[in-house]
Amino acid sequence: MAEHLRALIVLMALSLVFFQVARGAICQLIPEATFRRWRNLWVAATLALFLSNSVWICILVTGALLLFYRRREEHVMGLYLVLLFVSPPVPAEIPGLGIIDHLWVLDHYRLLGVTLLLPVALALLQRASTPRLGSSPVDWWVLGYLTLMSLLAFRPGNVTSGLRTVLSLWIDIFLPYYVASRSIRNEEGLRHAMTGFVVASMVLSLVAVFEILRSWKLYSAVLGSLGVNEWMFGGYLMRSGLLRPNASVGNSIVLGYVLVVALGFIFYLNKAISKPSQRLLGLSVLAGGVVASISRGPWVGALLLVLVYLALGPKALKRLGGLCLGVLVAFLLLSALPSGQLLIDMLPVIGTADQGNVEYRANLLTAALPVIERHFLLGSFDFLRAPELQVMMQGEGIIDVVNSYVGVALYSGMLGLVLFLGIFLSTLNQLRQHTRMARQMAPRIAVMGRALFATVVATMFIIYTVSSIIAIPVVYWSLIGLCVAYTGVVRDQVRAPSAPSSVIGPALK
Template structure:
């Protein structure tokens, strides 16, 4: 039996287990009909992908299925999140038919965005209750960033390539942010969408555990069967163990997704009635975070948990208890069988692969030299500089393992500042609106806590990894959720003030 079909058996079994266990707790937050329809679509598209043996056959079938599903979907972001990690996002070029080399690159995420989010974005623009783009500070900062990038593309590339990059910016950046920031308007919308992300991450987590235990990257065979080349799909190990990646292409990206899922899970788990189901979900995400063996996401996940606790009730007591557990676990690991291996993997403590830390330090030093030559707007050919050439690794690549450094090199300190300002403005809006609810157990405040912690965790993790594969679409979408949250709270406050004023005018 071909490798990809053997992998399909494992994937379908693993996903079947996850969806079977999640069915009852999921209905605490979403309608069973929605859960069933999205689950069935996940299985259908997975089967189509593995039996298509060609990306374009898959794309054609997926376009039909996604179009039909969108018409029945009441929460497009939930559908988007549920299918976001379905197959690896390997790029496939669309032929230029002899006129130009190629038209555009397409992958699963762009196909999903065009079929699900684009029609929704066009519909939202026509709705009277949709906030116009440009009305919020994140909108304006994002617009400035996009304009800057387009102008820099005109500076350094051809007009044809610039048009291509404009399309990518619209599909990869604007649409996920815009739909996430406008389509979610009620608490039930947030619960539905965030649970969909968590459910998709549950499947990824268990697939990652299977890869780790079997030393087998399950989706590599699919790419080979489709005839798709992807440089991200290689085997990586650490401490003699395979670093799982599932559909994300890189172990650190899988860890990043698990960290984000943990942040969203901190909110949705509060609505799951059965404590055992909450525990199983937490353990599964923890396992999914561990098996990539990526230390950056471990730090990010820890920060997410700490911030979520710090912004809740009895914060000092709970943080103290968490610190105590952490301190007691270290000496316990040192005496347990295999504990030394675990300690060696831990950030700031372990000694395994310290060369990665040295590489990151050299990258910061060398990149700063290059940035100073073009500090404001950077340059697209920064890789050709002597300092960057000295960073070439064994595989012949220069790995810019830091999103902020990559931005500063490519679009300068101005572009990087706009990027950071975008997320900072969202964080400030979340915190401001979260504090409007003095009751720390209010669900609106709980949602704000989860989004605040998750976004801060994302900003920490991307300091350790460049924006590859699914990383950007996740942070643009979560940023959009933060804007939607702030807008929802403003609407609630305005509605409450109107009701109070109306009641005061009633005759007594």
């Protein structure tokens, strides 16, 4: 049997067992009909991926499924997020019909954007009740960043390439942000979106644990069956003798980041789940996936997320003290176990494994500073050719800019970096203000604000350790959109405190 078919059998077993076990908990968050539809679509899209034997057949089948089921979704962001990681973002070039090289590059993330988000965005733009662009301070930072990046796309002088880049920017950045921030008008919509993301992430987590235990990447062989390079997302990378899993997101750090965001979401979602055993199981699955990613940036990001979440809540000092005590006990237990020492060696700061990666990140910042200074305001499109950065060339013949902030500053200068940072800092400021407002009316809504605030803080840290590749930007633009939607929900409750949160604002179908 072909390797990708054996991988499909494993994926089906893992996912169907998960859906069956988690069904009771998930149906406390969303209607059972929605759960069944999500489960069936996830299974159908996975079968299309593994059985198509062609990128374009897979895209056409998945696209048809999305278009057919889209109108049944009351909250489209939930469907978008639950299907976001069903496939690696395998690129497929749309032919240029002999006039140009190619029209555009389509992948799974953009397919979801075009089929699910674009029709909703067009409908929202035509609705008089849709909050206008600019009604949130975050809007201005996002629009400013998008405008700058769109203008810089034409800097190399190739108009065709510039137009393709501009289209990609608005599909990849604006659509997730706009639809998340404008289509969600109540707590129910936020809960659907968070649930969709957590469900998808739990499947990823199970896959990550399986991959590290069996030293087998389940999604690698399917790339070859689709007719693309099987190693386009890297080969079998090891750390301390353990495989660094990719699941469907193509990179272990990206995988860890996705699971950290899901961990933030589940802090809120657990408030609606009745059984403590179900809450504990959900947390354990995600925490196990974060550990299995063997990625130090997400590990520290997860710890930072928990610290910030507890610090913003009641009895902060007591709970932070308990967390510190628990971390200390866990460290002592690991030190006493032979296998535990292996994990300790991989920890940041105190660990000794792969110290070259830590040194590379420090050297990258040192090498990039003179290049940033030389192109201070608007950066440079060919910054990788700078002699200071050439010394960072790795064995694979690439210069890996493993810092999203450095990457933004190199490409778009300090103007781009200020706009990029402004998006996150403005989001945190809005969350802080509206979470305080929510505490006076609805404690559960305040918990959501704490969870979102902690998740944005963790995101800002993790992207300092990795470039914005593969799923990372798609996730944080959607996250920023959800945060803006949250502030809108809180404002609506302040204006109409007697109205239940589940009915504030019309749902978009």
